[in-house]
Amino acid sequence: MKFSSSLKFNAVAEWWDEYIAYSALKKYIFQLEKQVLESNENGQLHDLEANERSRLMANERGEGSMNIRTADKFFATLLDKELEKILKFYTETEADVAKDIETLEADVAQKDAEGPSPAGSEYEDDEDDEDDEDDEDGKLHRRSLSRPGPARGHSPNDLRYSVSDYGEMGLSTTLSAGRASGSSPDARRRHRKSSEAERPVIPRSTLSNIIDKVARRASFSEQSPILDQSVWNAQTNHARDVRMLFKRRITTLYNTTVGLRSYVELNYSGFRKILKKYDKVLDSSLQAPYLHEKVETAYPWLPETKSKLNTWISNLTALYAKCVTHGDVAAAQKQLKIQQREHIVWERDTVWRQMIAQERRGEIGDGPKAIGESPGKEKKPALIDFTTRWGRVRITKRLVWFSIATIVFFALLANPVLDRPEPSNCFAILCYATILWATEAIPLFVTSIFVPFLLSVFRVIRSQDGYDTRLTTSQATKYIFSVMFSPTIMLLIGGFTIASAISKTNIDRVLITRVLSFAGTRPSTVLLSFMIVSCFASMWISNVAAPTLCFTLIRPILRTLPPKSSFAPCLILAIALAANIGGQSSPISSPQNLIVLQHMDPPLDWLEWFSVALPVSGVSIILIWLFLLLSYRPGKTVDGTPLEIKPIRASKEKFNWKQYWVSFVCILTIGLWCVEHSIEQYVGDMGIIAILPIVAFFSTGVLKKDDFEQFLWSIVFIAMGGSALGKAVEASKLLEAMDVVIRDMISGLSFYVVVIVLSAVVLVISTFISHTIASVLLVPIAAEVGANLPEPHPNLLIFLTGLICSTGMGMPVSGFPNQTAATQTDDVGELYLTNVDFLKNGVPASIIATVVVATLGFGLMKAIGLQ
Structure with a gap:
């Protein structure tokens, strides 16, 4: 949770300057962090904002260098000033409130004594x-x-x-x-x-x-006298005006009192949060003693002070009930609550929310973007831009590609390339979708949603029974929608649920920081540690979320690096490349793996997948790490001195019941996925097992409805559209029509030569388009190529294609991790990575990973008997 945001939206606007200066204190923490690391010989603290020096107190040993003890004293002095400011404001405001409440109670008593209608007000x-x-x-x-x-x-x-x-x-x-x-x-x-x-x-x-008329009313009044009348229940205009006046006074005073109580609570949270951050950044232990000895003993946080505020609030509620709601305390509480300022609750941030926010800002997920542009910079101008008397005409690159795709589509419809209409129309739709997906003329998920419409309208589906007839539009629609939401899609949603729960409960950060705490201070070791962590995190919270998390964890390191250090771009690129490799490591780490499982017959279980993917990923990580060390030489600074990295400290948080519950459910779910083949008669498919974490986490309150809405549903729809197109290619008999072409292509080639050629084709295509889209287009082809070999190996080529789709990482737009890395900036807004970084290091890394899949991976697939 971002406390600065919580403070901003929950503070009383008129009192804003009287709250704890949280943001300013946070800046001082980062200044102190640098000074402690630099160990200034003169014992002086550099003020980075004012460019001045503030002499610090020497430590008890008489040394002048900046250390934790002097930093603690300096920061405690800053906190004392904030505490004094808060104490002064609170005592003055509390005195005003006490005086107003006393006056209000006296005025209410006076009105009671006057009765319902004072003299002269007939x-x-x-x-x-x-x-x-x-x-x-x-x-x-x-x-x-x-x-x-x-x-x-x-x-x-x-x-x-x-x-x-x-x-x-x-x-x-x-x-x-x-x-x-x-x-x-x-x-x-x-x-x-x-x-x-x-x-x-x-x-x-x-x-x-x-x-x-008046006499008749008088007669009626004499027959129905009102007993025990008071100004609080009379129905005269005077009584109503009095009640309205007191309602406003009580409500205003009630809101002030509640605001004062909130002021105390927010400032206590501010002290606790800023001290926690200080201890975390500087590895100190200032929080507990300062809170107990200074904050909790100050007047606003004493038990009797809190009791006084609660008593005032209760008394004001009782006065409101007496003056406004005719003694109904419940109604008074309800009405007063409506008048309060809305309290905004900020739940813990997750990598999913961060990605959604980035996508909405246009930083990622918006198609290819030139590296060298700063995030938030305006888009490139249109290819043609002029004004006519009918309006402005703008022709963009996306519009050109969309027009080309449309022209190709209708040209193929008008000039069928095959004899039968179903495969011919399916081929036109396949080309149309491929161009739109490859160029991102429209968003990827929009193209995926459009695919079922085209498949139904142009009737490309043939019946799967022995009659082999062309389905009507109604029949084709039912068939297409039935295959779109498959068990594989449910597996993808289950993976999102596990990832969100791990992130929401902070398990990912706790485990990752504990692993990274063993990395030490050597740049090469730290680099390898982060690559392993990024790859492992990609297995369980997807290769979409893992780099976002890792880029958050490296910020303390990047802040303390010397200017123009080569370690910064090396580390960012290494995390992105490792996340891409991690995308092949487990069936739920990326959508392309789920597409692979969907086309396999029978699909691999998790143990078989791990037996191939884990060794391949491990060897790829080690080879890419060695390559980056040779390319960047990150162990030295610009002046040639050895670089020492700030160590990562393990999280001190202990597991709570939510974290244990999430861990138990995740381990149980993954275990069931691993043995799915053995229990298939009971569960039916891995998609059914994926329902377990959804029910377990959402029903127990670990995840909320908002978390469900934050899932990357665009990826789900891309996978659904790809599934529909893949089934249509098969059901329209388009693959059968391609048999002759495929046989001619592989005729006379050995099996391993086919593997090498297919690997090269998949690598090139997945480098320039989305990995998921590459798998949508290439996996059906790999299945058909494998089925037409002299010794059929469809599942092997499908698995090989899926693994290589994750290795296409030579360009900034090659997959989500690269896009995220390309947007990382330093403190002054300059990008860490350029086009040269990707071309010089990403392309060789892609080739290395592909070679590992085509050699080691191929051998392991043969070893487990994959056909």
């Missing part, structure tokens, strides 16, 4: 009226009179006085006498005398009617 219930005017016929325009009655708190004496007043003074004087609530008898007599000269002549019939 006519406070009458409404303001305009002067009477006679029309041209001499008729009186009557006023609209309010009718006091028993239910409105008027006594019979009040009404008799009104009757006599009507008789003596006339209508206008009577209404004028009761206009102001609370007017005195003397004021009314003066008003009566001053208005006699202006008294209009009232027709006798009109006056008689008024007197009769």
Whole structure:
């Protein structure tokens, strides 16, 4: 959770300057971190903002160097100033609130003593009226009179006085006498005398009617007297005005008191959070003693102070119930709660939320982007941009590609390349989708959603029974939607659930920091450790989320590196390359692996997958690590001195029940996936097992509805569209029509030569387009090539193709990890990586990983008997 955001949205705006200066203190922590690492010989602290030096107190040994002890003293001094500011503001505000509450209680008691209608306010219930005017016929325009009655708190004496007043003074004087609530008898007599000269002549019939109506109301009032009337339950205008006045006063004072209580709580959280961050960054232990000895003993956080605030809030609620809700305390609490400021709760951030935020800002997931542009920079200008009298015309690169794809699509429809309409139309749709996916003329998931529409409208599906007939549009639609949401898609959603739960409960950070704490300070060891961690994290929280997490963990290291250090770009690129390799390590680490499982017959179980993928990934990581050491030589600074890396400290957090529960469910689910073949008669498919973590985490509150909405549903729809297109290629008999072409291509070639050629083709295609889309297009082809070999090996070539799809990482747009790495910037906003970094290091790394798959991976596949 970001406390700065919580403080920003929950603080009382008028008191903003009186809260703990959390952001400023955080900047001081990073300054102290640098000074401790540099061990300044003069014992001085560099103020990075003001470019000045502040002399620190020497430590107890008399040494002048900056160490943890002097840093603790300096930071404690900063906290003391904040504590003093908060204490002063709180005591002054509390005194004002106490005075206002005392005044309010006295005023309420005074109103109780006055009764329901103070003297001289008999006519406070009458409404303001305009002067009477006679029309041209001499008729009186009557006023609209309010009718006091028993239910409105008027006594019979009040009404008799009104009757006599009507008789003596006339209508206008009577209404004028009761206009102001609370007017005195003397004021009314003066008003009566001053208005006699202006008294209009009232027709006798009109006056008689008024007197009769008032008398009838008086008679009714005498028959129904109201007992125990008070200003808090009377229904006169005066009583309502009094209640409205006190309602506003109580509500305002209640909100101030609740705001003061929130002020205390937020500032305590601020001290706790900033001290926790200080201890984490500088590996100190200042939090516990400072909180217990300074903060918790200060006046705002004493138990009696908190009790006083709660008592005030209870008293204000009781006053509100008495003055407004007729003694109903529950209704008073409900109404006062509505008047409070909305409290915004910030749950713990996850890598999924970070990725969604990046995608919404346009930093990632928005197609190819030129490296060298800063994040947030405006897009490149259109290819053609001019203004006509009908409006502005902008022709972009995406529009050009979309137009080309559309032209190719309709040209293939108009000129069938095959004899039968179903495979011919399917071929046109395949080419159309391929161009859109490869160029990202429209978002990838939009193309995937469009695919089922085209397959249904152009009727490319043939029946799978012995009749082999062309399905109608209705039948084709049902078939396509039935294959889109397959068990493989459920497996993908289950993988998202596991990843989100691990991230939400902080298990990933706890485990990863504990592993990285053993890396030491040597750049080569730290580099290898991060690559292993990135690869391992990609196996379980996907190769989409793992680099985002790792880039967050390396920020403390990047902050302390010398300027222009080669270790920074080397580390960022290494994490991205390792995440790509990790995408092949487990069936749920990337969507392309799920597409591989979907096309295998029978699909591999997890143990068989691990027996091939883990050795391949491990060897690839080691070889790429050695290559990066030779390429960047990150062990030295610019001036040639050895570089020492700040060590990663293990997390001190202990596992809670949620973390143990998540760990248990994850281990159980993965164990069931590993032995799925043995229990297939009971569970049916791995997709059914994937339901277990969904139910376990969402039903127990580990994950919320918002977490479910944060899943990368665009990837789900890409996989669903790819599944639909793959089934359509098969059901339309397009693959059968390609048999002749495929046989001619592989005729006379040995099996291993076919493997080498296929590996090269897959690597090139997956380098320039999305890995998932590459698998959608190439896995069906690999299946058909394997089936047409003299000795069929469809599953082997499918597995090989899926693994190599993850090795295409030579360009900035080659997969999500590369796109994320390409957007990483330093403190001044400059990008760490350039096009040269990817071309010089990404392309060789891709070739290395592909060779490992085509050699070691191929041998392991043969060893487990994969066909």
